[in-house]
Amino acid sequence: MKQRYVVGLAIVIAIGLLTQVPFGLMKPQEKQDPFTSILNMLQSINSKLDTIIELLTPEEPEGSAPVVQSVEVQGDPVVGGLVYLFITVHDEDAGQALDINTKFIQLPPLSSASLIPSIGLTPAFIPDYPGDYGLRVTVTDETGQYDNYELTITIPEPSPP
Numbered sequence: 001m002k003q004r005y006v007v008g009l010a011i012v013i014a015i016g017l018l019t020q021v022p023f024g025l026m027k028p029q030e031k032q033d034p035f036t037s038i039l040n041m042l043q044s045i046n047s048k049l050d051t052i053i054e055l056l057t058p059e060e061p062e063g064s065a066p067v068v069q070s071v072e073v074q075g076d077p078v079v080g081g082l083v084y085l086f087i088t089v090h091d092e093d094a095g096q097a098l099d100i101n102t103k104f105i106q107l108p109p110l111s112s113a114s115l116i117p118s119i120g121l122t123p124a125f126i127p128d129y130p131g132d133y134g135l136r137v138t139v140t141d142e143t144g145q146y147d148n149y150e151l152t153i154t155i156p157e158p159s160p161p
């Protein structure tokens with residue numbers, strides 16, 4: 001009877017040890033878990049917020065704005081003549097693609113003149129009425145920085161034949 005009791009007790013202790021040891025090992029972790037996991041969660045939220053803020057903050061344009069250096073009027077500035085511009089542009093930042101766009105900001109009354117092409121360094125048009133043709137040349141670089149240049153071409157009244 002005594003032996004049986006001892007064996008039984010030994011089994012109980014063994015089972016107790018086998019189950020308690022893993023629990024014992026896990027207990028310190030369990031105690032840390034809520035704090036550690038909240039800390040980890042906050043750190044992860046913080047880094048995610050940093051990423052979101054980075055994504056939402058508009059990037060500072062890099063480099064400098066391009067410049068319209070000069071616009072020369074070429075061709076035949078009379079009614080029915082072909083007028084074209086010779087534009088020179090410059091950008092300090094090497095290798096940036098530049099978009100050059102020209103449009104009318106003023107036309108003589110009744111005029112339906114149009115710029116063909118309106119993009120590039122040599123836009124052209126045919127004046128259909130005498131008067132003032134106001135033009136705006138805009139150069140834009142890859143970062144969206146731009147420069148405007150405005151000029152007025154005055155087309156004289158056609159001289160009687």
Ligand SMILES: [Ca+2]
Nearest residue numbers: 063064093141
């Ligand atoms: Ca630039």
